[in-house]
Amino acid sequence: MDEEMMALHKNDTWELTELPKGKKLSGVDGSLQSNTRQTDQWTAANLNWPLKQFDVKNAFLHGHLKEEVYMDFPPGYNAGRKTRRSGKVIALIIYVDDMIIMGDDSEEMMKLEKSLAAEFKMKNLGDLKYFLGVEVARLSRGIFLSQRKYVLDLLKEIGMLGCKPVDTPITEKHYLGIYPYQEPVDKGIYQRLVGRLIYLSHTRPDIAYAVSVVSQFMHSPSVDHMAAVMRILAYLKSAPRKGILYEHHGHMRIEGFTDADWAGDVTDWAGDVLIGGNLVTWRSKKHNVVSRSSAEAEYRGMAHGVCEILWLRKLLWGLGCTQKEAMKLYCDNKSAREKN
Known part of the structure; x- marks a missing residue:
């Protein structure tokens, strides 16, 4: 799209301006690519002619218009558009009814908050501390993400708060697989446990490998597979506060x-x-x-x-x-x- 926009500027196809009162925008989609003509390959093959391909940028805009046409950029594309403050960024992260606002301009962040509050009933929860099961702590070294409460709630739910912890999430040579005559377990319980462990992997890369192994047997879990899941949970009991620290380097x-x-x-x-x-x-x-x-x-x-x-x-x-x-x-x- 950048190349297409540069071609438009080079050809003086249009100029950037404010939409005058009483004028309406003409619809335009996000694609700026033009179609290429099809070559008669049969003729080229019979006459042994070389085949070369070209693409004319903005070929459909080389005609002359008698009337004024106003068009807007495709959604999300702002090349050439002037902004009040260049170089400032505000990001709005939304998941259903939970929102996070971050950026490098506190004034603009407040304006965005007021605009949203004027449209929706909202509650300012202050600095981010908890989001979708992830605990956020701003330290002197950086930002620490963990799911301590998520881990403890999971262990309490399945009755493993008092279990004996282990040092590793999986044995070195586990030999887990699908074998004949293996004893099956409840598929629904197994899938729910593994699903919660997969979500926990967002802040616990130390269990990523073990979780990837047990997730391969969702369709046919056995007693051995469930034992591997229980070992991951026992490992989490040994260090529920582990997480990821993001530092400024x-x-x-x-x-x-x-x-x-x-x-x-x-x-x-x-x-x-x-x-x-x-x-x-x-x-x-x-x-x-x-x-x-x-x-x-x-x-x-x-x-x-x-x-x-x-x-x-x-x-x-x-x-x-x-x-x-x-x-x-x-x-x-x-x-x-x-x-x-």
Whole structure:
């Protein structure tokens, strides 16, 4: 869209102005791409002519108009639009009826709050402390996120507040799988427990691997699978206050890490991304194809990692954070690194 807008400016197609009184905006969709003409490939094949493709930007706007037409930018696109304060960002985060406002302009934040209060009945809860089961604490070192209450409520609900804690969320060699003659357990109870553990993984990356293992047996859980879930809960009992600390390191560098055989499982690939030295995303996923070599598997994992960091860079750009340094992606496979 930026390229299309630059072409419009270059051709002096229109000028940016305020909508005059009495004038109406003409409808326009978010697509600025023009169609290309189709070439007769049969002729080219028979005559051995070369085939070359071009794209004329804004071809449909090269005609002359006799009347004035006023159009607005597509939703979310503000190129060239003048704002009262440049460089200021206010973000409004909404989940059903819960809202968070953040930004770098306290005056504008107050104006936004007043505008919302004029339209909806709202209650100002002050500084953010609790949101969707996540506890937020602002410390001298940064912002600490945890789900302590969520953990304790879960343990109390299933009667494990007095259980004996363990040091690890899963045994080193668990050999969990689907085997014949295994003893089944209640599927509904198992799925609800694993679902709550998946949500808990948002602030507890230390249980991410164990939760990813037990979540693979949602369709046919057994006694062994339930025992693995109980071990995760016993591990949470040992440290319910653990969470993630986001510190200010003086930079906003994006760094990604990928591994095609995470935790020794050749069917999984995993990746995580750090922004400003803080962990922001982490996940693992089954390989959807069979690779012919470990290097190829690593390349596939790296491709997913590149998509992740590009998406995060775009998100930061929307929040007014421009990346001044090149993003980095790390991979632990020697052959994949040497072939880059």
